[in-house]
Amino acid sequence: MKPETLNFFEKVYQVAKQIPYGRVTSYGAIAKYLGAAKSARMVGYAMNGSVGKDVPAHRVVNRKGLLTGKHHFEGTNLMQQLLESEGVKVKDNQIQDFNTVFWEPSKEL
């Protein structure tokens, strides 16, 4: 029995919504929290439906702190603008002080 698979997207949305202000997390962190550390790609894929779910996808980046998913946003630098607006320093699609702003659900929750 793997209920995670049923609400995989739902869980991703729930965790993403719980990301505190001025913090960011990685797909792997969320995937790991869901029990599917190998399914980090699924987390990003789930973000495809993040629009309309109140999910701050701009706070979710890859393990290197790169805004890999910015291509899925409306504009090209919209994601970076949003993060900077929250106090997260971003430089050329890469988050500065990533280790400081990194937010791990398994630890914070």
Add this chain to the structure above:
DNA sequence: CAGCTGACTGTTT
């Protein structure tokens, strides 16, 4: 019904 794609990560060369 079967195969491909994908907002990633970890290991190896």
Add this chain to the structure above:
DNA sequence: GAAACAGCCAGCT
């Protein structure tokens, strides 16, 4: 030390 390859799971065509 940096770059390249393979693995993984679930949704979509």
